[in-house]
Amino acid sequence: MNDELQPAEGTEDVLRKQAIDSLHRKAAFKKTAALYVAVNLLLIVIWAFTSDDGDGFWPIWVIGFWGLGLAIQGWAAYGWTSRGITEDDVNAEIERLKR
Numbered sequence: 001m002n003d004e005l006q007p008a009e010g011t012e013d014v015l016r017k018q019a020i021d022s023l024h025r026k027a028a029f030k031k032t033a034a035l036y037v038a039v040n041l042l043l044i045v046i047w048a049f050t051s052d053d054g055d056g057f058w059p060i061w062v063i064g065f066w067g068l069g070l071a072i073q074g075w076a077a078y079g080w081t082s083r084g085i086t087e088d089d090v091n092a093e094i095e096r097l098k099r
Contacts, residue, residue, distance in 0.1 A: 012094060019093030022077075029070075029077035036070050 043059040051058075 015094045015097050016090060018097055019090045022093050022097075023089055025073075025077040029073050032070060032073060036066055040066070 040059060040063050043062055047055075047057065047059050
């Protein structure tokens with residue numbers, strides 16, 4: 001088993017689990033967005049060095065479809081986290097979910 005935070009026992013178990021899940025979605029979105037940028041920049045460089053004048057801009061297909069998926073993931077995550085998930089993050093997410 002990994003060192004991910006797990007729901008604690010007590011009266012706020014459901015909110016705590018929702019907060020942890022939300023923070024994991026946000027972290028996953030950030031990693032996917034970084035990979036999206038890196039891979040698409042690489043594809044554009046490959047296109048730039050290998051295309052003829054008559055070729056279309058084929059990386060647009062990857063950029064567009066993957067971008068749509070990334071937008072959906074971002075919507076589900078709704079935000080960013082720039083560091084690991086801490087107890088303060090979990091508590092802040094619980095407070096947000098209570099509202």
